[in-house]
Amino acid sequence: MLYLLRKQIVFVCLLLITISSKAQHELKRPDHDNLPYYFGLTFGYANMGLHTEKDPRFLQYDSVLSVDPGTSGGFSAGLLATLKLNNRFELRIAPQLAIGGARVFTYSVKYPNALEQTIAKKTLTSTLFTFPLQVKFNSDRIDNFRVYMIGGLTYDADLASNSNERNAEDLIKLKKNDYAIEAGVGFNFFLNFVTISPEIKIHNGLTNIHDRDPDLKYSNVLGRLSSRMIMFSINIEP
Numbered sequence: 001m002l003y004l005l006r007k008q009i010v011f012v013c014l015l016l017i018t019i020s021s022k023a024q025h026e027l028k029r030p031d032h033d034n035l036p037y038y039f040g041l042t043f044g045y046a047n048m049g050l051h052t053e054k055d056p057r058f059l060q061y062d063s064v065l066s067v068d069p070g071t072s073g074g075f076s077a078g079l080l081a082t083l084k085l086n087n088r089f090e091l092r093i094a095p096q097l098a099i100g101g102a103r104v105f106t107y108s109v110k111y112p113n114a115l116e117q118t119i120a121k122k123t124l125t126s127t128l129f130t131f132p133l134q135v136k137f138n139s140d141r142i143d144n145f146r147v148y149m150i151g152g153l154t155y156d157a158d159l160a161s162n163s164n165e166r167n168a169e170d171l172i173k174l175k176k177n178d179y180a181i182e183a184g185v186g187f188n189f190f191l192n193f194v195t196i197s198p199e200i201k202i203h204n205g206l207t208n209i210h211d212r213d214p215d216l217k218y219s220n221v222l223g224r225l226s227s228r229m230i231m232f233s234i235n236i237e238p
Helices: 006-022
Strands: 037-054 064-068 071-084 089-093 096-109 119-138 145-158 177-190 195-205 222-237
Touching: 037 096, 037 119, 037 195, 071 119, 071 222, 119 177, 145 195, 177 222
Parallel strands: none
Antiparallel strands: 037 071, 037 222, 064 096, 071 089, 071 096, 089 119, 096 119, 119 145, 145 177, 177 195, 195 222
16 A cells, blocks of 8 residues: 555655745744644545455355455545643544545456456445544654654444445445544644644554355455555644
8 A cells, every 4th residue: 555655655755844944943833732622624645445354165156266355545534623631642533534435346257147257346435434533642842843643443434335336236235334443643843823734544444344245256255354544644733
């Protein structure tokens, strides 16, 4: 995933260098850390994928030779609310909506029917609502720059799970609800009126979101499916 997102990583690094070079002369927002709580907005890009575990009976089925879940990207937007606990730790919630993602399953089929090819692709579009509860650990502030780390738990809801497209008989079914752990790192840049914070985090699902159908050849070869995401965000806090 990191290789696929190399352009985004380069962009974030260039953004950090540009902002840092312009923001180190005069101390901006010196009273910001004294606020008991504050709010903000977040905008980002999410690279979505699935970790697969084949069903123990996979070798008994000769109709499907292999399956690759692939990855895809979507854009996200949401809100931030941060509560100060002490000089180092803060508690943060960041509900977001991620749209535009599509999970593409590529199958190698040994015995395709008249409507299939030997390589079959099944696409599941996703609209995710995520509600993370995170603990934020702040480093010392150096002029107008600071590094922080985050970690926590997330509730995810796939709002497209009951769509007509998902209910097609030949598509894999995914469960609506999921829980995940998140961990990441970010950078605070204090400007005159806002704090801009580029952030990257890894999102790993804890539950099995595969609603397995033993009568569907594209589903019965799979056992556990767990969500995986790498998320780049730009947080803006007035």
